[in-house]
Amino acid sequence: MASFTKASADTVLWNAGADAHDNISARTYGFWLYLLSDALIIAAIFATYAVLNNPMNAAGGPLGSQFLSASKGLLQTFIVLGSVLCYSLATVALKRGSKVGVSLGMIGAILLAVVFLGIGLGDLAALSAAGNGFARSGYLSCFFTLIVTHALHMGFGILWMLVMLVQVGVFGFTENVVARLLNLRMFWQFQASVWVVVYIYVYLFGGAH
């Protein structure tokens, strides 16, 4: 027979204690994996942007260097980072178990996010009104898609925060609620990181001033 290690008198065959899994750890790990896949979608859009960001794909219309304002983008960056800061304060409050603190942090995050969206989407509206909408050229299609994809992520995060405001109030800090708050923290920081890359790569590298 093949040589396997020998069992002894005190070899344990069954381990009853093994069922106690750390659910929050499993859930945040799974959500982290989801964020990796989301990052790949964003990466594909960035690759598209890299390809389409040249005069051949402007079809006679403008490229980012002609209408993007790096300083306005910087303002937006500060706003979104401020929103992340609010949510981080909410997480500190979570550690202390303070429902009020968590709720205030989330409300701050939502308000700043709404301001950000107003600026960004306002920019897109202005471009469209000037005849440079998403159907004008390949470059503009990609630019709009990049900004709108990020905006959709923010919008989804805002919706999630609104739901969590209700759940924190109604349930308090149950295991489910805490897992969701932690996942939302990862999601919110993720979308802000994506915005920072958008800012650097689209506004700074390719923008006017």
Place this chain on the structure above:
Amino acid sequence: MAGLEFHYTLWITGIMMLIIVPTLLMTIIFPLRYHHSRNAKYTPDWHFSATIEILAWAIPLAMVVVLAYMSVSAIFRINPWNAPELASAPGASQPPVKVEVIATDWQWVFIYPDENIATIDDLVVPAGRRVQLTMTATDVMNGFYIPQVAPMVDAMPAMVSKDAFEIDQPAQFTGFSTDFSGAGFSWMQFKTRILAQADYDAWVKSVQGSPNQLTYDVFTQKIAQPQVNYGATPSYFSAPNAGRIFGMVVMDAMNGKTYPVPDSLTKSVASNEGKAPASPAAN
């Protein structure tokens, strides 16, 4: 060039056989030899051997290095954009014959800018001269292929691709499209005729006198409109401004000009499912 491709196909396959054949033999011999009824040597503990692993990684690696070297050097030799292979062919000393190829839905248009003629579905070139092809398409991606003659290169809208070949003896081949382009795709064949230089010159003269004229308007309004040339019947045109048409077609595509194929047309190709009556398919 086709000969070169064949040469490499044989060599690459042959080198791989050095590993494939022994592996094939092992796959057949081992199960038979070690079948439980044969009572052959049984070593249930043996499940790792550093020697075998090193060989299993190293031998394929060596083969891949050899094959990769062959493949890379081959592609530089037959590079459709600028083939060194052709630089050493007999026709290299003479100016090349330039042909501009436009793939439409679903025909091949060949324009000869220097001779001011054009054909549909018939590529006629002289033997012993290098033929330089510049290619584009009106609408969708197509694949230009004459198997015994030139490497396959795609002809694409709003883009210009290049191919080149030289055949030294008169011959006749059939070229076709390899990239699916819609309902009429199966009928996108074209004749390729290599004529002796004198015959070619005579042919050019006769086409230059053709009453059919190919202008940019004729091209966009009639020839480039989606249609199937069921028997790949060639047509011949004189083309006074031949050299300008190609550039205009490329610019059109870049500016968004398309030749829409409505569903009714798709349904009517080679069938009576559409509103139009069935087109005859027999020659």
Place this chain on the structure above:
Amino acid sequence: MQVAVEGPWSPLLGRLTLDAIPYTNPILIFTFVIAATAGLVAVGSVLYFRKVGYIWREWLCSVDHKRIGVMYMILGLVMLFRGFIDGVMMRTQQAIAIGPNSPGYLGAAHGYLPPYHFDQIYSAHGTLMLIFAATPLLTGLGNIIVPLQIGARDMAFPYLNAVSLWLTVSGALLCMISLFVGEFSNATWVGLMPFSELPSNPGVGVDYWMWALQVSSIGTTFNAINIIATIVKMRAPGMGWFRVPVFTWVMMATSIIGLTAFPVLTAALCMLGLDRYVGTHFFTAGMGGNYMLYINLFWTWGHPEVYFLVLPAFGLISEIVATFSSKSLFGYPTMIAASMGIAGVGWVVWAHHFFTMGMGPDLIGFFSAATMIVGIPTGVKAFNWLFTMFRGRIVFTTPMLWAITAILLLLLGGITGMMLSASVVDYTVHDSVFVVAHFHCMVLVIGAGIFAAVTYWWPKLFGFKLNETLGQWFFWTFVAGSLLVFIPMFQAGLDGETRRLDYLFDTSLRPLMLLEVAGIGVYFISVFFFLAMVVVSLVKREPAGQDAWGTGRSLEWLTHTPVPFYNFAVTPQVHALDEMSWRKANGLEKTQPSTYVPIHMPSSTSLPFIIGMLSFVCTFSLVWRIWWLAGASLLAAILLVIIRSFDKNEGYVLSAENIAEMERKLHTVSLVAEQSKVLPVGGHAEAH
């Protein structure tokens, strides 16, 4: 926002009109009669045997990984059959429509399928076989086996698992309904660009294809998340990384591909969707679009995708060869390295799918060399299998026959793949049926692996073996059919037969086409053997024991046969790689736990099924541009998810007494038993 599309559009029904129903097409009418009859028989039987509640509670609402896996495999099998019929139609059309004097029937000028119909058939054939047959079959196997092999009770996220299944089903439903309402895509399974844009494809076909692919790829991404989290977080105590069975390792590599590659497809299809729905210019030929970008993005997904499909098959072959050689798998560490290597290298080779698209020789050279490198880890795997058999004690059971055939097919597919990776060769056979024959060889490797695995693990899941004799008849006829269809196809490709031809102008291809159609006939016979095997096995039902084949090596063989819904009554402690062999060597495989402890199980829920159906309604409405319905169903799905998040859904607890009782009466807890009738002491077991 909406682009101008061909045909009428109404706010209530979008582009949907009565004209969308092809009631003049005799082939589709025939298909509809068959499909409707099959559906009526299925639904009728359920009603007649009064199993509606059972099917709903125990299957449609289930979050049990084994049941979800079985449902995945049933979906895969049905789609495999439909894809096969598509293949039959393609072969017969190409056997008739050769040369300008070939006859035409049923309204077609040559053969019996006009291009309009034929082009949809091969697009559907590719999409169905890859996305809705191979992927669900392999996902199903992974779902069933991975938790058992690592000693877990279920996947890490059982609810997400069910959602993945029903999203995939909704994509398949979209493909099925395209048969009878509207048309399917004629733009091939990859979505040729710029051909898939509105000017060349103003109908709904491409939209059906796009949404089906999109929905199912989201399901697959979720499944990848699930498998990775399960393997990382839920292994039994004592199972360090180098005691993880090889199939689970391979599923880890596969899921890493699934997690990282599928999002690229999602992005590419979103951009195509924007082009077709709101008029952007990502992939149009003009106005600044770049259709080569789509081709690059698609194949950046497409190449890892084929490794996503073939790696699990390799893992299955590893398991089966080791078991039926009564020997440990040779070179376990290098098998793991090779799997990860294949997954990694598969990311940098995508451009070999379009060597002819006009890259310069330096790029082509890089991709050619990189593609060849993949052959190295694949070769290592083949050698490891062979040396597993070397000095083993081999039994020619049906799974082993399939596994050995898979290795032989891998050699044939591999050599032709290496030929194609040399771009100089590819320049002669790109887009010819030589490529088609090559990848069908690889797909047959996958198929052989699946058939091997189904036969191998069937007794563990259902408690009885599949009939060996009929299984071997199925095997031999399937292999004969495969050889008859695909060996001539290699020759035809070298002779210049392009792929996707509705009509062949070259009459010299006729003998090869006749050989291929004879092969399809042999395949047909094999289908009958397959059905006979299943029916006879169900009728005879010879019970199988815990170690059904006698030489099981890995942990899943330690469970009872058939596996109870909770898998293991008490989580096992793992002592070695090949834990079952270790226990058998120490005489401990039959030893049961002396005491039981309460188990926490997830509750079944109807929401995944509802989400799946809502996604079907949403994508169907998007295809037909029925905006109100698309919006409403999407909103409903989001609202339901939010509402569910307010549910406590803590699952239920089985007490130690319950478990002791169930361990005594194992037939009450098998895969097909009424598990919701198991009323635990102190807890609830009903579906939400």
